[in-house]
Amino acid sequence: MTTTISNLKNVYEYHQGFGNHFASEALKDALPKGQNTPQKCPYNLYAEQLSGTAFTVPRTHNQRTWLYRIRPSVVHTPFVRNTSVNDLLVSKFGCEDVLITPTQIRWSPFDLPGAEDKINFVQGLKSLAGAGDPACRSGLGIHIYSANTDMGKTAFYNSDGDFLIVPQQGTLDIFTEFGKMKVAPNEIAVIQRGVRYSVSLPDGNSRGYVLEVFGAHFELPDLGPIGSNGLANPRDFLTPKAAFEEENDVEWQIVTKFNGQMFSAKQTHTPFDVVAWHGNYAPYKYDLANFCVVNSVSFDHIDPSIFTVLTAKSDTPGVAVADFVIFPPRWAVTEKTFRPPYFHRNCMSEFMGLIAGDYDGKSDGFSPGGGSLHSAMTPHGPDAAVFEAASSAELKPVYVGRNNQAFMFETSFMLSLTHWGFETCGKVQENYYKAWQNLENKFNGTL
Numbered sequence: 001m002t003t004t005i006s007n008l009k010n011v012y013e014y015h016q017g018f019g020n021h022f023a024s025e026a027l028k029d030a031l032p033k034g035q036n037t038p039q040k041c042p043y044n045l046y047a048e049q050l051s052g053t054a055f056t057v058p059r060t061h062n063q064r065t066w067l068y069r070i071r072p073s074v075v076h077t078p079f080v081r082n083t084s085v086n087d088l089l090v091s092k093f094g095c096e097d098v099l100i101t102p103t104q105i106r107w108s109p110f111d112l113p114g115a116e117d118k119i120n121f122v123q124g125l126k127s128l129a130g131a132g133d134p135a136c137r138s139g140l141g142i143h144i145y146s147a148n149t150d151m152g153k154t155a156f157y158n159s160d161g162d163f164l165i166v167p168q169q170g171t172l173d174i175f176t177e178f179g180k181m182k183v184a185p186n187e188i189a190v191i192q193r194g195v196r197y198s199v200s201l202p203d204g205n206s207r208g209y210v211l212e213v214f215g216a217h218f219e220l221p222d223l224g225p226i227g228s229n230g231l232a233n234p235r236d237f238l239t240p241k242a243a244f245e246e247e248n249d250v251e252w253q254i255v256t257k258f259n260g261q262m263f264s265a266k267q268t269h270t271p272f273d274v275v276a277w278h279g280n281y282a283p284y285k286y287d288l289a290n291f292c293v294v295n296s297v298s299f300d301h302i303d304p305s306i307f308t309v310l311t312a313k314s315d316t317p318g319v320a321v322a323d324f325v326i327f328p329p330r331w332a333v334t335e336k337t338f339r340p341p342y343f344h345r346n347c348m349s350e351f352m353g354l355i356a357g358d359y360d361g362k363s364d365g366f367s368p369g370g371g372s373l374h375s376a377m378t379p380h381g382p383d384a385a386v387f388e389a390a391s392s393a394e395l396k397p398v399y400v401g402r403n404n405q406a407f408m409f410e411t412s413f414m415l416s417l418t419h420w421g422f423e424t425c426g427k428v429q430e431n432y433y434k435a436w437q438n439l440e441n442k443f444n445g446t447l
């Protein structure tokens with residue numbers, strides 16, 4: 001017999017704030033008072049802790065949540081290797097068959113699934129590039145997803161790292177153990193290691209980008225002399241409030257990526273049975289329109305670190321495993337300045353994607369749903385057309401694209417490419433290098 005009782009309270013309601021310790025109840029008094037593990041929990045719920053950091057890290061870094069649920073998540077059959085879920089999601093960049101090149105790469109928009117294909121979010125994830133290995137808790141993966149089907153009674157959790165998800169087309173309706181959140185293009189979501197979720201696609205065809213970090217969690221960047229406000233403000237981060245369903249005698253599949261391999265297990269109850277939770281390890285979303293842009297109001301092009309939304313720090317101060325950086329709509333007002341991105345070679349590697357509109361560094365060929373990779377020490381910068389136009393443009397204040405939203409995953413790791421990303425996807429633009437070939441010698445020897 002099947003019973004599904006949906007508790008509609010709190011659905012798409014959110015707690016506000018970044019990194020807060022929240023207390024969330026879908027039923028009144030479902031959280032134990034004054035302790036975590038009472039002999040009997042309210043409503044006969046089971047107490048379960050989800051740890052996001054080692055127990056013993058410094059208190060300021062400690063992340064964990066207590067979940068009060070109808071059944072503990074251990075009630076499932078053994079995990080079995082399941083290669084049919086997805087074999088294009090790659091994690092072991094140090095040892096798998098990957099490709100290495102310093103050359104500049106640009107991808108045309110990645111294909112949406114064909115109408116005859118039924119691809120859900122987990123099946124639609126494909127790796128483009130990455131570094132390191134989840135087993136050593138070090139490195140990152142850069143993936144895209146392209147999907148058109150709800151996950152239904154399949155829940156996914158990533159045992160390897162945190163996902164920062166950047167939808168480019170189609171809203172993601174995500175049922176997590178912590179509650180439900182809707183994430184539309186121009187919003188992002190972070191779903192940490194271990195958190196179970198199922199993605200529905202109310203708009204059908206959906207596409208986006210994923211940054212996976214293996215050994216770190218995302219933080220707000222330090223603001224230095226900027227002071228205590230600006231960039232991504234903590235109160236604009238939204239974590240779902242507890243919302244649960246009760247469902248028995250219904251088959252659920254739990255899928256996990258564990259040390260780079262896909263596994264699945266079965267259980268006969270919903271994993272979304274958390275009636276209450278408290279703690280600071282919980283998924284969240286953020287609307288990029290809330291980013292408070294800080295930039296030069298006098299002269300010169302400032303480094304893109306001013307646009308950092310979130311950073312996953314390495315153990316070296318100031319050096320990120322990966323930064324999530326955006327190029328949001330903003331006023332450009334600098335005087336006597338070449339305003340677009342400068343020519344440069346960076347010790348970091350830069351993967352870029354485009355959510356909507358244009359990017360001021362490129363005149364064409366960089367399109368929403370596509371991407372580019374400029375790896376460590378590989379030269380890049382404005383294309384010839386952008387250089388010509390910006391070198392003689394009138395420097396009045398201009399608003400840079402009301403609907404533009406480009407972003408960058410910037411990493412201190414050196415990235416390898418997957419076969420799918422470099423070959424099979426068929427989206428790599430052979431002629432990308434030509435974007436710069438018309439930059440002529442204009443040297444005239446006199447001032």
Ligand SMILES: O=C(O)Cc1cc(O)ccc1O
Pocket residue numbers: 302303304340341342344346350361374380381408
């Ligand atoms: O390469 C890019 O387009 C990203 C970028 C933008 C910018 O304004 C300065 C440096 C940089 O790497």
Ligand SMILES: [Fe+2]
Pocket residue numbers: 344346350374380
């Ligand atoms: Fe760059």
